Amino acid sequence: MDDEFGLKCTRKRGYCGMNEKDLVAAARILANTDSEWNWYTLDRALAQQPTSEWVNVVEAVEALARQGLVTMLPSGNPAMPIYRLTDLGQKWLQNRD
Numbered sequence: 001m002d003d004e005f006g007l008k009c010t011r012k013r014g015y016c017g018m019n020e021k022d023l024v025a026a027a028r029i030l031a032n033t034d035s036e037w038n039w040y041t042l043d044r045a046l047a048q049q050p051t052s053e054w055v056n057v058v059e060a061v062e063a064l065a066r067q068g069l070v071t072m073l074p075s076g077n078p079a080m081p082i083y084r085l086t087d088l089g090q091k092w093l094q095n096r097d
Contacts, residue, residue, distance in 0.1 A: 020096070022055045023064060027093045030070060030085040038080040064089065 029045045030037055037045075043057045061083050064070040069089035072081040085093070 022060055024093065024096045025049050026055070026057065026060045027064060027069065027085060027089060027096075030083055031090065031093060033084075036075075037083045038075065038077075039083075040080065042083060067092075 025046060026042060029042060029049075035041065039057045039061070042061070046055055046057060061070055061072070065072055067088075069086055069092050071084050071086050073084060075082050
């Protein structure tokens, strides 16, 4: 399913792909600006959410970033960029509440 932001939300048989619930859960966590989120901290936070299946954090954030909803900033470790929700990402998230 595509939404107005062009995100494809799918579940494939035998593989838990991203669905809108996964993307919204990741965006809600990123909306917490009190923390610096990288793939590991976001993965740990998502693990505490009442989602029913495993989420590939890197794929979820990259899908959001491709649409301009998330920005990835350099950190001291090139393998762990800092993720931030953009203004457009805030708007997208508000449309889901």
